[in-house]
Each structure stands twice: as C-alpha cells, then as structure tokens.
Amino acid sequence: MLAAKFRLLFLGLIFLTGCQRGLDQVPPVPEQSQVVIAKPGDPVGLDPANVTDLESLQICRNIFDTLVQYDPDSTEIVPGLAESWERTDDGLEVTFHLRKGVLFHDGTPLTASDVKTNYQRQGDPEHPLRSAGDTFFYWSDTWGERIESIDVLDDHTIRFRFTEPIAPLMQNFAMPFFGISSPRALKAHGSDYFRHPVGTGPYKFESWLPGERLTLVANDKAWQGKPAVDRVTFLPIPDSTARALRLRKGSVHIATALSPQGVESLRAQPSVRVVEQPGLNTAFLALNNRVEKLADLRVRQAIWHGVDRQALVRGLYYGLADVTDTALPTGIWGRLDQSERSYDPEKGRSLMEEAGFSEEEPLRLRLWYMAVPRSYFPEPKATAEAMARMLEDVYIQVELEPVDWGVYLDRVGRGEHDMALAGWIGDHGDPDNYFSFIFGSANIDDVVGGTNVLFYSNPDVDRLISEARKEVVQEKRVEAYQELQEKILEDTPWLPLAHARQVVGIHPRLEGFHIHPTGVLVLGDLKWEGR
C-alpha cells in the first residue's frame, strides 16, 4: 500500500516536471515574419484623438505619426511628420516643415492642410469631421483656448500661433492623441472611423474582431522604411498568468502588463526576456496640509524619517520601482536627485517630541488607501499597513481606512483625508505636468475635487510653476524646476514614495522592441534575430 502511494507520488512528480519541460527552452522563432502580442484587453477604439486608455494608445502609436515624436526610449523630442521646425523667441509661434512624399495608408499624400484639418477637428466640437458624442479629452488639458491660429503657408509648411507661451509645447505635439489621420478616411467612415483608422505610421490597420484579435500589417511605403516584421497581431488575454504562460511557450512573442508578483520567476526563464522601463508615474503619501496636526512642519518631517521607503519598494513593489524624493520620475530632465532626509526613526522621534508628542501621547491620524491596486501601488493595503507600523515608531498612531476607488479621487480631491495613498501619472514627461497638478494652488478644489490633494499652497511655488511654464529657454526652465524641487523639499508637503516600472516580457530572439516611458509600444523597429 505504501509502495503504491510512493509510486503515485513519483508519477505525479514526473508529470509536474513534464509540465515544466516545455517552458524552459527558448521557443522557436515563428516561420512567418510576424509578432503576436498578448495584452490584458481590447482597445477602446483606434481614433487616436478620442482615446485615453493605454490599450488603444499602444496600438495607435504604430498606425499614426505625430508632427514631432518622442525618442522611443525617452521623453526627448525627435522629428516626426515634421522634419524640422522653428520657434519664435517669444514662444508664441512655431512653424513646422513637413516631410515630403509621406503617404497615408489610403494612398493620399500628406499635406499641411491635412494637419490643419486634424487639429481643427479636435479643437472645434462643431467640426463636420467630429461625430456626435465625441469628447476629445486631452484637447482642453493640452491646448484649451490657447491656439490662436493655424496657417497653412504652403503644401508642406504649417504655422501654429498661440495666445501665450506654452512650455511643454513640443511634448504636447508629440502626444499620441495628436496623431494625424487621413481626412479622406475620416470623411468616408464618419462615426465608424475608430474601427477603420488610416494614418501614415509604420503599420497599417488590417482587421479587428473585438475580443478576439486585432491585426496590423507592415506599411511598405512608410517614410521610416518598411518594418522588418510583416504582421503584428494583438490578442486580448485578460489573465496575467495565461499571458506569461503563452509567452513562455512561444505562442505569443510579447506580453504586456505582467503582474509584479510573477516577474521574479519569469526572469529566471531562458524562454523569456524581461524588459523594464521606468514609467511616468509617481506614488506618494498625500499629507493634507490643511489638517491642523499636519500643518506642523516637524510632524511632516518626522513622517519622512519614519517611513522606510527602500523596504516598501523591496517588499511591496517586488523591487520593480525606484524610490524617489521628488515628483519627477527617473530620467526626466530637471530632476533633482539628492535629498538629505532618509529613513531615521531616531530623528523622527526627536522631531515629534519637539512638536509635543510622545510614546504615551502619540499623534493620531487616519490613513486612507484605495481598495484596488493601481499601477503605481501594486499592493495598496499592505503598503498602508506597513506604513502604519513604521509610523508607530515615530509616535504616530495610524488608523487605516480603505476607501472605494469609485469615490477615492473625489473624496481625496475634496480634502476629506488626513493622509492618503495617492499617485500621479504624467502625460508626456514635462515637469510642468507634475508640478502644476500636484502642487499648484490653482488645482485645489474643495467642491468638485482637484488634483492638488496635498492642499498645499505656497505663493513662491505657484510663481515658479507659472514662470517655468512660460519660459522658452530650456536651461532657465531646468533652473526653475530645480529651485522648485528644493522649495518643496524644504516645505515637505508630502512623502514621495516611488516610481513603479513597467514590465513587459518578450521572446529572447526578438530585437528592436521599445516600451516608451508613457507606456506606449513602439513596434516599427521590431526584428527577429538573424533575419
């Protein structure tokens, strides 16, 4: 009987190792020139002007081009549909010189008036190429009423004039929402355009069966040159484990949005190459500066000294994040790197004692956390619990409170919290996109809820934000932002925590893959090794 049991166990083990065997080799390179990409979901639509979700933008970026583009790996600006441009010294005008000979996927040549049509369509709700119900979300954030005129100077030259200088101007032009569509296709497909996108990018749209697959094919007339991979197929596979398994088996070649918990084991697999890219997100502990107890600088400093951020990143981000002292993620220009404050509970306690607290009479504060994980907080509950335990050491008694994500932003935005886990995801990596939203007092809103959830208001900081925004000379902007960061460090209105990295698994023989800091996939350079 016992022998039989052992035999069963043995067979089971053989079976399990058999299961593993198929996974620890490099899967074969597909015979056809194709790449299959597993993503957690379908795109919402493929009209770049009308989507905000990553699933859609990741695909749109490869069908459409913008006037200028981001470098595939950083937020630096490189030529796109415009091969050169000039900006006037007052920052109020920019003239783009378009590449000649660029063709849309429908065969029509790209002209300056097509660019104008695209911008007009987005800015004007009454425009005939805008179908009912379209809301071009990013327009108001990016341009608002600030475009005074758009003039077509000739077929390949276009001039934009603004009502005021816009510092992140070129970054704005590079945002994927402002990809240029073929006006002919816009007219032809009307409200169905989001299922029939036509751009100038390296890949052409071929077919989309929602929930099943979406296929792009190489644009052999692409101005960047024909891509080396002929066909890219996107499969919506909602389960992260299923995506990872298919990647290891080689039935997909790229898997996005892998869960941080599983990455460590994937890294050890020869069948997968793990690509990490710092994202544009910033996770932080929002201290409500309007709450009386938190208005005391010493208390806020003690919180800095009380939380071991390195340990949080190691344990609760699975090492897939960078600890930070500032709002600007790693790799963004203007970032101030060092801070003198580090984990030092001893110092924290003495600051708290100065402020009148002790072990017997601790400071009591509520800490809110979201009930669901966010990209910048993979484990919000555990993070909040760990923070609470750490803060106990500096005489702060924390009362934890989960808050439903549906009302989280509203309530935190209105300032109902003492402390709350919060995060910001930058749109394009311009420092203004962080400082004005997180620290600008214009973004405090008690009624509807604003983005300044610190309820921090410092006229000096506001002045610096507004000056830096209007400054056109890059060096002066850098100086302004560094001064801004020093001021914020001094005031300590918050506890910045980390920038979570984006993790994508790819086939080890696949070359030329880029995941941009904005999370967008850049596929034009993909190539199978040795082909």
Place this chain on the structure above:
Amino acid sequence: MSHRELAWYALRRVAGLIPVLLGILLLVFLMVRAIPGNPARNMLGQRATPDEIANVEKQLGLDQPVAKQFASFALSAVKGDLGKSLSHHVPVTEELARAIPATLELTLAAFLIACPVGVLLGGWSALKKGTAADLLATAFSLSGISVPIFWLGLLFILVFSVSLEWLPFGGRTDMLIPPVTRFMLVDSLLGGPPGAFWDCLKHLILPAVTLSTVPTAIIARMSRSCALQVLNADFVRTARAKGLPERAVLWRHVLPNAILPVITVAGLQFGYLLGGAVLTEHVFSWPGLGSLLLRAISERDYPVIQSAVLVAAVSFALVNLVVDLLYASLDPRVSLESNR
C-alpha cells in the same frame, strides 16, 4: 397533463414573468444609482472638466428626475435600446450581440458535458452505494464543487496546452472566420476556411470542461441522493417483486422518478452559467458575457454593466420558466397542485 392544461399553465407562468422582469429592471436601475459617487465623474477620472461631466451625465440621463429616468430606461430597454457603451462608444446591444453567442456556446457545451456525466455518475454511485466506486464518485463530485475554477483552468492549460500541446491556450479560434451567427462552431461550417470547425472545437474543449466541473458535481450529487431515495421506495420494491428485469426497473421506474429534482438543479445551473462564466472566460480569454461584465466593471462602463446584469437576470428567469414547464409536462402532480 393535457396539452390544453399545459398551454394554460405556460401562459400563466409567462404572465407571471412580467412583474419579475419589471423587478429586475428596477433593481438593475437602482444598482447603478446606488454606487457611491457620481458615475460620470468616476468614469472620466480626476481631471474631467465640469462640461465633460455634465455631458456624460446627460448621456446617462442623470440630469433627469429619478422616476423619469426609470421610465425612460425601462421603455428603451423594452424596445431593445440599452444605450451606448461609455468607454467603447458603440451601442451596448452590439457588444451584447458579440458576447451572448460566445457565452451561450460555451454554456451549452459545458451543459452537454455536465448533464450526462453528472446523471450517470450520480446514478452509478447510487447503485454501487457504499463501495469504493461510490466513494470515488463522491470524492470527485466534492472536489468538483470545491476546486477553484481559475486554478483548474490554469492547470488544464498547463497540462493540455503547455505540456501535451493537444489543445490551444484560449480564445475561440486561431482562424479568421467571418461572423454570421456568431456561434463559432456554426460559422466555421458556414464560411470558415478548411479545418475551421475542428479548430473551433479544440478551442471549446478546455473551457467547456472547466466550466462543466461545478454543474457536473452538483448534478451528480443530486442524482445520487434522488436515485437512492427512489431505489428504496415501495414501488421499486413492488416492481422488482413482480419480476421485472433490473434494467426495466431502473429505466422505467427509477429514472423518471429520480430525474425531476435533477432537472430543477440542472436548470438552475444552466441559468447561473448563462450569467457569464466570469472566471472561466477570464482564464481562457473567452470573449463572452463574463469577460464583458468584468471589463465593464473595471472601466466603470455603467450602461454595459446594467445591460449585462439585465441579460443575466432575464435569462435566469427564462431558464427557470422552461424548467418549470418541463417539470409540469413530466410530472402530473405539479399541474394538479397548481390548478387547485
């Protein structure tokens, strides 16, 4: 029960469905309104302008008085207009038209496995009561109920897709099949490339088997206990005593009497499955009602959530109706009781 009686009974049951459906509509309607916070703002996020919020509120009809909102919601729902998906900008009916056939196909396949296997397993273990076979069957049905579906699904993928490479990982097909009925097995025969039917069938096997485990187990347990009860009944002893062969006893006397409660349970299971096999669909990337609901919840797409729940509830009510009718036509006692 005569045909006339049955028709009358069916008619009354269908009429009885109307208040149920109205109740469902009301519940679904209130459900979305009970979610804390402003749905428009939840959907648009932190940086939405008041104009954008007002626009979405208008689309959702949230700017109207509640009674009016319900009236227009119920009226359009009855007309088949379920609004537009907030995140995907397409009519909800279009999304449902894609998801329902996928779920129905999967559910039917799972059911075709669950019913015969469950009944046979249950009946067999009742006949072999107290033996090792009975123990094995009981253990199987217990584990079928207790094993987490997503785990089982992943295990199946690991064994049959990764290791043995017999079956695909997920999805409904690897081929391009023009949608006609949106039932892949049917469409593959109507206009698919050669081998499409086999491809679709292979894709269906793992999710269907995974999905069938719980209903199989429940049906098996129910069949076992019903069969045991009937096997010990007086009329079975009489049947045996008058010298009927065992096979005739089982087929003519035991089965018809034991099967009735099993039908109820099976019908309920079918109703549950139709509501969207969320976990199975998730693990196998099956684009059905469950996947749709999951996506809509994560995107806070209220019209879609509302409609998916509505469809699930209505199909549950309809399945129950069918079960009751079936019951009435099979069991003469039902109609007598209900007519008196």
